[in-house]
Amino acid sequence: MNYRQPRKKDRIKTLIYIALYLVIIGLAASYMLLSYWYIWIALAGVGLVILISWHARASAYHCPICSYEFEISMLTDFFSPHGIYKKGAWKYLKCPNCSNRSKMQIIIKTEHKCGGWDLNPRRPEPEDLKSSPLS
Numbered sequence: 001m002n003y004r005q006p007r008k009k010d011r012i013k014t015l016i017y018i019a020l021y022l023v024i025i026g027l028a029a030s031y032m033l034l035s036y037w038y039i040w041i042a043l044a045g046v047g048l049v050i051l052i053s054w055h056a057r058a059s060a061y062h063c064p065i066c067s068y069e070f071e072i073s074m075l076t077d078f079f080s081p082h083g084i085y086k087k088g089a090w091k092y093l094k095c096p097n098c099s100n101r102s103k104m105q106i107i108i109k110t111e112h113k114c115g116g117w118d119l120n121p122r123r124p125e126p127e128d129l130k131s132s133p134l135s
């Protein structure tokens with residue numbers, strides 16, 4: 001599994017997905033909330049699960065103490081606190097390697113089975129080519 005630093009594009013993509021989810025849920029609410037509220041709740045729940053599972057699949061974490069890189073489960077992703085600082089985004093997690101609890105830097109998986117961050121994973125990004133050790 002390869003990882004790369006998050007780019008501005010990744011953050012924008014995350015924001016677009018969240019905005020899209022909120023818009024769909026908001027529009028659905030105005031049609032469904034009075035008579036079909038249970039369908040609306042199911043829709044909101046399913047959408048949230050899809051959003052979180054996508055995020056959990058596409059993200060990995062970098063331990064600032066031992067530099068270990070690891071992934072977390074969907075549940076951990078959902079329940080652990082996270083935020084933004086100068087270097088990017090962080091998530092408060094326990095490192096599986098050195099057992100320290102700290103703010104882990106969020107990095108991006110470049111290969112994954114079920115789609116996600118890169119719409120066309122076979123086409124390398126110009127930024128990836130520049131930082132490649134082969135070139």
Ligand SMILES: [Zn+2]
Pocket residue numbers: 063064065066067068095096097098099100
């Ligand atoms: Zn560590």
